Amino acid sequence: MAATPSRWIPLESNPDVLNQWASKAGLVTSQAEFVDVYGLDVDLLAMVPKPVKAVILLFPIAQTIENRRKVEDERVKNQGQHPVDPTVFYIKQTIGNACGTIGLLHALANADVTLAPESPLEKFIDECKEMTPEERAKALETTPLFANIHAEAASSGQTTATEADMHTDLHFTCFVQAPDPPRTDVGSSEPRRLLELDGRRVGPIDRGGVDKLA
Template identity: 65%
Template sequence: MSINRWIPLESNPEVLNKWSEKAGLLTARAAFQDVYGLDPELLAMVNQPVKAVVLLFPITDALEAKRREEDQKITNEGPSVLDSTVLWIKQTIPNACGTIGLLHALANSNVELAPNSPLARFIEECKAKTPEERAKHLETTPLFANIHAEAASGGQTAVPTDLDTDLHFTCFVQAGSPGAYRIVELDGRRAGPVDRGALEKDLLTDVAKIVKETYVSNTSSVQFSMVALGGPPEV
């Protein structure tokens, strides 16, 4: 049986907040907002505390080669010690990387969710499952399909007739314990969570450095977009 292809989500805080609120995020407590650039003065415009960062990036030959190298290392060395503390979902639904990026952000950031909401139910149902079982659950659950379709259709650009895309979402969160936090990249296309090193300053600042060194430096494309799940919007 074939798996439905989902409409790609825009990297747009309005779209991501609409999806998240319908799924159960209490957006009066936390919300997605644009990160306008990687320089310190632009990072300072983002409401703190930042709980997660979602990056949309172009898939290029250089980035794919680096991904394969890192995935081989994960496969050879086995799961990291942080794997049990993060909820990671393998991506099996075409074009669902935006939804999986959102799920990774929301499930690993301790944000407040409405009780018995689709998000709260899905996260609870996934805790005891493997990443592959979580992927199958996402394929079959009715919790998000309508939410995704509505949010994807409500963006600023027209829904594409060709659903193939060379852009992809990934997510960064912090995991571990106070004083020993690690930055973890969660991408459903990978072989597992990617440990990006110790938290040095704060999540947004450290992720901006990782994005510069790992992503921007490996392509001449400017098709990047970054949003942060941070403090509530200013009234």
């Protein structure tokens, strides 16, 4: 089996690109799809179809943001955080420029969406259920089908496709809802938690209780 490249072509932050990736991977797009969020004003958020299953955010990589994230990772590693539900699917990012695919995997694996039976995504999630985040990353590295899906989607955007060895200053992360694990030490008034899932982080980051994403 040929080795998967250590760097992929970056995905464009474009609903058409994300939907193409998702459809190829196995999402039944007649029941769920990615759309643009044009802003956080009430009127603009009202344009987003409901219910929202997940949010994929593209943000600029700046040193101040990187420093803040490193501090937060150290705090979570050393002091812990609110418990994260063990059923949450989290995968590390070990392939350069693959943050778009990592974000899509996090969104679709943790959202209540319909996947086509025996589709690449359904099989990958099922095969990775008992793996660690690092083992899932290795499985992605050795699954050429996802490299092909990513490459095809990356070349379909409105902007000119870049080279795989390009170092981009943009990064995708994902936000999903997850159950609040039962705790014996304290009662919880929030039935669900907001998690940030980013393959470059120490693990899932709990962002607090949430009623709905939008």
